[in-house]
Amino acid sequence: MRFMLVNQEHPRHGAACSACARPLGSSYVRQVSRQERYCDYDCYRQETAMDLLWPYHSAIETVAVLTAITSWSWMMQMGALSRSLAEAYLRVHNLRTLEGGDG
Numbered sequence: 001m002r003f004m005l006v007n008q009e010h011p012r013h014g015a016a017c018s019a020c021a022r023p024l025g026s027s028y029v030r031q032v033s034r035q036e037r038y039c040d041y042d043c044y045r046q047e048t049a050m051d052l053l054w055p056y057h058s059a060i061e062t063v064a065v066l067t068a069i070t071s072w073s074w075m076m077q078m079g080a081l082s083r084s085l086a087e088a089y090l091r092v093h094n095l096r097t098l099e100g101g102d103g
Contacts (some may be wrong), residue, residue: 006030019043 004026015024017039031040031048038044 017043019047 015037017023017024017028019038020034020043022039024037024039029041029044031038031044032054036047038047
């Protein structure tokens with residue numbers, strides 16, 4: 001993450017911090033790649049730390065990731081359930097053949 005400290009330069013009228021929405025003063029931090037402005041280094045650090053933990057910015061990407069996680073979770077649960085049912089059926093079938101059932 002690259003940033004620039006801007007001193008003695010007021011941003012355009014009504015500019016606010018991208019993290020906390022406070023109005024910017026004559027000194028602020030600007031992220032180079034996205035041109036976002038932060039009121040101080042602490043706000044910048046907090047926001048970029050959250051970006052490292054959750055790098056998906058758009059709503060579509062977030063929904064896609066959460067859908068994939070949910071689908072994978074359901075697939076694992078259904079796989080475990082089907083495996084358990086198959087093992088139970090095979091145990092019952094083996095008991096019937098060992099006891100001399102009409103299997």
